[in-house]
Amino acid sequence: MPRLKPKPPTAEETFLRSYDPSQFERPSVAVDVVVLTLLEGQLHVLLIERDEHPFKELWSLPGGFMRMDESLDQAALRVLKTKAGLEGVYLEQLYTFGAVDRDPRMRILSVAYYALVEHSRVTPQMTEKSAWLAVKVDWAGETGGSARVTDSVGDQRLLAFDHPEILGMAIQRIRGKLEYVPIGFELLPGRFTLRQLQEVHQTILGRSLNKDSFRRKMLSSGMLEATGELESGKDFRPAELYRRVRG
């Protein structure tokens, strides 16, 4: 980067040099990411089993501390990359959780993000014990509330910290967003049928949708493009494959 010719210091620069940043006590700031995917017709979240206290052996969202030389968004991208091997996925900031006692060790804020991915893109990282657990939501619509997770046998697993609340808010946010943006295809492979997309929406919303109006709305949204190809491997008439429109 080219150096600028030095100028006489302005009043602002003089002030900056005398500023003492250490006079305020500061909290730790972590970034936690709710990585959601679709497995066997159910919404799943990527979790990591804690091997240390507090909440030892409970499950937690992948996260990490924000570094001083990266933005919050960059920290979230780094967490996705290092904990799940994921790049180039749908990622948005969700909410910042700041209760005083949300971490028993010390004051830690959590800036939560959520990501939607196609599960096969996740590369398990060997450094930690991670798993997809099924998301269970006890409330309807956009009521809001916390969410639970269950393992492959259907037994409930406990989440660490305030992560049930974070997970619940992620579901609430996605449900709201789905009403006006068909983000469902973020959870699907590049080519998918309208039936698959409808199943994704139904799974996220927790209710069934009208087939005819779903099809009409999707086709008129301008966000889908027919490929001319047909699905295969089905016992019945194959449906046409669509892809999301280039942005």
Next chain:
Amino acid sequence: MPRLKPKPPTAEETFLRSYDPSQFERPSVAVDVVVLTLLEGQLHVLLIERDEHPFKELWSLPGGFMRMDESLDQAALRVLKTKAGLEGVYLEQLYTFGAVDRDPRMRILSVAYYALVEHSRVTPQMTEKSAWLAVKVDWAGETGGSARVTDSVGDQRLLAFDHPEILGMAIQRIRGKLEYVPIGFELLPGRFTLRQLQEVHQTILGRSLNKDSFRRKMLSSGMLEATGELESGKDFRPAELYRRVRG
């Protein structure tokens, strides 16, 4: 100000540090509140003129550093109370701004909140130079983008830091929310006419609304209650006064 840039940690150091949050450098965390009201048919925001560098003499959102013994929400309530004398108003978290260089002094995250108030409830605090400035939005609908402010003569005033972006996001959020929640009455006195409510919605959305369907939607929303009283001081037929339904 010579700042030592820490070496990138080795994998082992990263692993060890991840179990001891106190080893990580921590950012300062501020809470900034976008306090919006309606004045003379225009959206106004409560701002404070800075009397220190950086951005001396520019206008900024009321804010303050989060303390270690209060939650983020409590910090926002404290800012509202101490900077505007406001209590019991509509307040929601907006977004957390975390660009590395958003404050030239040091690393400061801003957890932004927005509040909707009836302007007469604000008690000017004499400790700082504060004012209501009119909000100017250059984009339509929920496109998003930054926002500007002008003084009572219509001249543009500059905002400090990334506050144009924060203000813009607050407008975007409110516009979206208004589509399905009639939050407009938060900006009005306890009793108001449907015409006043419609004007509030139109001002926020930046477009005119159909009178008939606005009236129908509001009355069928179940969030309003007729008082039986009529407005007064008009040259024409007075309208009935409504109040928001007790929640």
Next chain:
DNA sequence: TTAATAGTGTCTCTGAGACACTATGTG
């Protein structure tokens, strides 16, 4: 051919916009 789903055509219902018409307090 049958089973099962893909995809189309059309009717109905509901809510928003448009607009005409009546109601009513003030000057």
Next chain:
DNA sequence: CACATAGTGTCTCAGAGACACTATTAA
């Protein structure tokens, strides 16, 4: 009474739900 706005009734239009009907593939 005139004026200006409040508030109602009704027609139209567009989108969603419902449903019947045709299309297409595998077994």
